[in-house]
Amino acid sequence: MKSQQDPSGDPPFHPKTAASIRGGLPRWIPDLVSAFDMVSRPGHLFTGGAALDPLVFRFRVAWEHWFIFRGEAAHEQFFQLRPDDVDPFFFRMRMPTLRLPGVSPPPDMTRSTMGTRLNLMAVFREQGLQSLVDVFLDEARVATARTFHQPEGQIPDFFDFCLRTCIRGSSRALLGDALFEALPDEYTDWYVDIEGDLTISRLMVPWWPSFARTPGNGAAALVDALRGLIEDRRRLPPERAPRDLLQHYLTRRVIDGQELLLTDDEIIWTLNSVEWAAHHYPAVHAFWGMIDLLSNPDVLHAVMQEQSRFDDVNGETVGEMSLLNGCVLESLRRHPLVALPRLVKRELTFCGVDLPPRSVLAISPYLCHHDESLYPSPHRFRPARWKAPGVHPSPLHFIPGGGGQWGCIGMRLTTSWLTGLWALLLRQYELAFVGEAPRLDLTAMLMPPADKTAFTYRLRSGDGLGT
Numbered sequence: 001m002k003s004q005q006d007p008s009g010d011p012p013f014h015p016k017t018a019a020s021i022r023g024g025l026p027r028w029i030p031d032l033v034s035a036f037d038m039v040s041r042p043g044h045l046f047t048g049g050a051a052l053d054p055l056v057f058r059f060r061v062a063w064e065h066w067f068i069f070r071g072e073a074a075h076e077q078f079f080q081l082r083p084d085d086v087d088p089f090f091f092r093m094r095m096p097t098l099r100l101p102g103v104s105p106p107p108d109m110t111r112s113t114m115g116t117r118l119n120l121m122a123v124f125r126e127q128g129l130q131s132l133v134d135v136f137l138d139e140a141r142v143a144t145a146r147t148f149h150q151p152e153g154q155i156p157d158f159f160d161f162c163l164r165t166c167i168r169g170s171s172r173a174l175l176g177d178a179l180f181e182a183l184p185d186e187y188t189d190w191y192v193d194i195e196g197d198l199t200i201s202r203l204m205v206p207w208w209p210s211f212a213r214t215p216g217n218g219a220a221a222l223v224d225a226l227r228g229l230i231e232d233r234r235r236l237p238p239e240r241a242p243r244d245l246l247q248h249y250l251t252r253r254v255i256d257g258q259e260l261l262l263t264d265d266e267i268i269w270t271l272n273s274v275e276w277a278a279h280h281y282p283a284v285h286a287f288w289g290m291i292d293l294l295s296n297p298d299v300l301h302a303v304m305q306e307q308s309r310f311d312d313v314n315g316e317t318v319g320e321m322s323l324l325n326g327c328v329l330e331s332l333r334r335h336p337l338v339a340l341p342r343l344v345k346r347e348l349t350f351c352g353v354d355l356p357p358r359s360v361l362a363i364s365p366y367l368c369h370h371d372e373s374l375y376p377s378p379h380r381f382r383p384a385r386w387k388a389p390g391v392h393p394s395p396l397h398f399i400p401g402g403g404g405q406w407g408c409i410g411m412r413l414t415t416s417w418l419t420g421l422w423a424l425l426l427r428q429y430e431l432a433f434v435g436e437a438p439r440l441d442l443t444a445m446l447m448p449p450a451d452k453t454a455f456t457y458r459l460r461s462g463d464g465l466g467t
């Protein structure tokens with residue numbers, strides 16, 4: 001594992017960078033201050049005063065009041081919130097990724113996301129999680145062979161590789177072969193284009209116009225393609241239609257005794273929101289997790305030893321790679337959202353605090369995952385913490401995918417996808433980032449680094465596992 005700037009080969013990356021990445025953020029930024037920093041940085045339109053309180057952090061961004069609560073009691077109450085009181089996380093996604101030209105968001109977001117959950121669960125049940133992992137890994141193999149096509153070389157933008165791999169892998173797994181094959185090759189480019197519109201401030205203040213980038217035509221092309229596919233599918237007699245995610249959307253559903261039959265626009269909107277969730281987050285974690293791994297040679301060494309016990313990477317074996325699984329969990333723990341928001345619909349008392357309608361009520365996965373009492377040495381990358389007997393992620397304290405009735409439905413699947421992707425890469429190639437490793441900052445929770453990160457690679461000799 002040698003970086004180009006490091007001809008001596010020892011150590012394999014810039015020592016200063018390694019130290020700062022290993023040390024992590026919090027040594028130099030206390031927790032609450034880091035959250036404060038995020039909203040108060042220029043460009044985030046911070047206008048209000050913050051009352052720092054150990055359990056609730058309040059601030060105002062223009063007319064929007066934010067309340068970020070911490071502590072177990074708050075998490076418990078948060079995950080029991082009902083649709084009458086709040087709208088879920090995706091209300092926040094009025095940003096470019098989910099704002100599609102000519103497509104209005106579903107008027108009843110809660111019912112549509114419930115529909116989405118049922119549809120996805122049906123696909124998980126019908127296909128089986130292992131087979132959804134195998135499909136993802138097939139695409140990952142193709143992407144890897146295309147990108148790493150010499151015995152050694154350089155990948156100019158490693159996040160681009162992660163993103164394209166996750167777009168193709170997750171689309172094929174979730175949409176199914178029939179729909180995936182009907183999509184044009186440019187489908188991946190459209191989502192890469194859409195990703196280019198995403199910034200952390202757009203998540204925090206989605207209504208704030210951005211002049212940073214002229215949007216490409218990715219979103220418009222995506223809408224046209226999905227509209228055409230839905231129209232084609234509606235013309236097919238149901239008995240001839242493939243039994244896939246789209247077909248579940250087109251089938252009448254009853255939720256809480258009420259019929260849910262989505263329009264084409266609603267299907268496009270919700271399908272896109274799922275598609276985006278299913279490739280964006282995994283790609284970001286594939287990226288930062290790999291940076292974590294390469295910054296910790298001792299962990300990497302142990303991972304390679306674990307790999308030598310496996311002949312193949314597939315839907316079955318990934319579940320047995322406990323250390324590499326631990327690396328994924330550690331990456332999910334270290335890089336979660338700073339704030340997981342809900343939109344308050346009507347006056348609400350939460351943990352003794354009165355919240356006005358239209359305010360934003362949030363808890364902080366980031367603060368929780370860096371709580372010393374829950375995770376000793378929280379800023380260190382220590383995948384072994386997940387291997388200790390009896391250690392299970394707690395649904396109140398390990399919340400990279402939120403929780404409760406709107407919690408992420410793809411967490412187990414993602415853990416296997418990422419374990420498999422890293423296993424494929426590490427078994428075949430020696431990887432190193434070129435020069436300084438990208439700096440971890442608060443945007444690392446949701447975004448790749450602002451600048452491209454080049455990686456060098458070299459094909460391992462033999463099977464690379466010392467066997």
Ligand code: HEM
Nearest residue numbers: 089113277278281282400401402403406407408409410414
């Ligand atoms: C590293 C990977 C992932 C991360 C960090 C992540 C994170 C999240 C978060 C924070 C939420 C909001 C939860 C809440 O409001 O309580 C969410 C919701 C959701 N995620 Fe994930 N996610 C990931 C992967 C996936 C995958 C692979 C899928 C698809 C299979 C998926 C599908 C969804 C859906 C459908 C929702 C909305 C649930 C609802 O509103 O009912 N996610 N995810």
